[in-house]
Amino acid sequence: MALPVIDSYPMPDRSALPRSHVSWRIDPARAALLVHDMQNHFVGAFPAGRSPVVELVENIAALRALAGTLGMPVVFSAEPAGQPPGQRGLVADMWGPGIRDESDGAAIVAPLTPRSGEHVLANVRHNAFLRSHLGRLLRSKGRDQLIICGVYAHLGVLLTAADAFMNDIQPFVVADAVADFSAEEHTLALRWAARSGVVCVTDGLLRALLLHREQKKA
Structure with a gap:
């Protein structure tokens, strides 16, 4: 199964957010930012x-900029190109061989190119924790909150959020900094994410991070 051709659809706004079942508050001293699979191969499926x-790229860029200012770890997950069948496993049955060696599909999209001091983790499954050292990295940095953005909402984003929750890491899924195959699947992913974490929007999360910093200074 190849990636679908994705039609344009509007990003959800605050009024469309599902109700989260927890009241966790973001803390820049506890949080890290995960940018999931924002590679040319995946982002190129969108018009x-x-x-x-x-909005996806703009909002992730805004989150990444503030994370850097606040000293929060920034982590990129990225599917490696040219995976052999033994590494790709059952994913090949569902999605084919993946990113080819000869293309630039594996590169993170240009506006978000990783910078010095940021982390890039190879992930060979939708869940960014699986078969990677993401969990170990977060523990080493003393982080138990994870802001998740990127693609695709009902696959990697949702599975990563669920795994974070199962490992006592509070997930914050940014509704207008993720995207999906369709508006329907995007909405479905947010509903499920709200059952294991906080679903928020970019501007609200940016304000909350800045407010927390100012309160610490006071």
């Missing part, structure tokens, strides 16, 4: 220059 990909 360029239209919603939701325009």
